Structures are given as C-alpha cells and as structure tokens.
Amino acid sequence: MFGISLGISEYQKEYYTPTDTPNERFMVGGQRLQDFKDNPKPLDLTPDTECMDSCLKLLENGNYEYFNGSPLIMTYSQFQVKDNQIIPISFMG
Numbered sequence: 672m673f674g675i676s677l678g679i680s681e682y683q684k685e686y687y688t689p690t691d692t693p694n695e696r697f698m699v700g701g702q703r704l705q706d707f708k709d710n711p712k713p714l715d716l717t718p719d720t721e722c723m724d725s726c727l728k729l730l731e732n733g734n735y736e737y738f739n740g741s742p743l744i745m746t747y748s749q750f751q752v753k754d755n756q757i758i759p760i761s762f763m764g
Contacts, residue, residue: 693759697748698737701725704748704757716752734760753756 687693697704700714707714716735717728725739730749737748746764750757 680693684761686761687759689758691759693748694762694764696739696746696749696764697759697762698739698746699735699748699750700727700737704759707757714752714757739764 685694693704696707699707700716704722716729717726718729718735722728722738725737728736728738729761730736734749734751737750739746739748744764746762748762749760751759751760
C-alpha cells in the first residue's frame with residue numbers, strides 16, 4: 672500500500688519556474704507560502720533534527736524541504752532562499 676501511495680505522489684510532483692504560482696498547499700516553516708507572503712515574519716530556517724509530523728530539512732544541494740505529514744496526506748515543499756526571498760522549487764502531495 673505504501674509503495675502505491677508513494678508512486679502516486681511521485682506522479683503528482685510539480686516543478687516550478689520563478690514565474691509559476693506554486694500549489695496552494697505549498698508550505699514553508701509550518702505555514703502556507705501564501706500566508707507567509709500575506710503576513711511576512713522572520714522565517715526560522717533551522718533544520719529539525721527529529722521529524723515526527725512535520726519538519727524542515729536542509730538538502731545536500733542547499734535547498735530546503737518542508738515535510739508536512741498527517742494520517743490522510745503527506746506533502747513535500749522544496750524551496751530556496753535567496754536575498755530573503757523564498758523561491759519555490761517543487762511540490763509533491
């Protein structure tokens with residue numbers, strides 16, 4: 672069952688260019704990207720050492736990935752930060 676779910680999620684992975692609008696469920700630091708843009712506040716980019724339901728990871732390529740897990744859905748939002756701007760890279764969920 673997990674393999675099927677993972678396969679379906681991989682099929683739904685979206686990649687973004689700088690002018691694209693990311694998925695409405697795209698998350699950074701525990702909040703939706705659009706909420707962050709509407710009400711900007713300092714973003715904590717400290718990677719989590721223990722990941723239970725949600726966490727921020729620093730990937731080997733220098734991108735960040737925010738994992739949001741729940742019993743019904745898992746999402747992965749990958750982004751870069753340049754000049755204090757969040758640049759969406761990909762979304763899977």
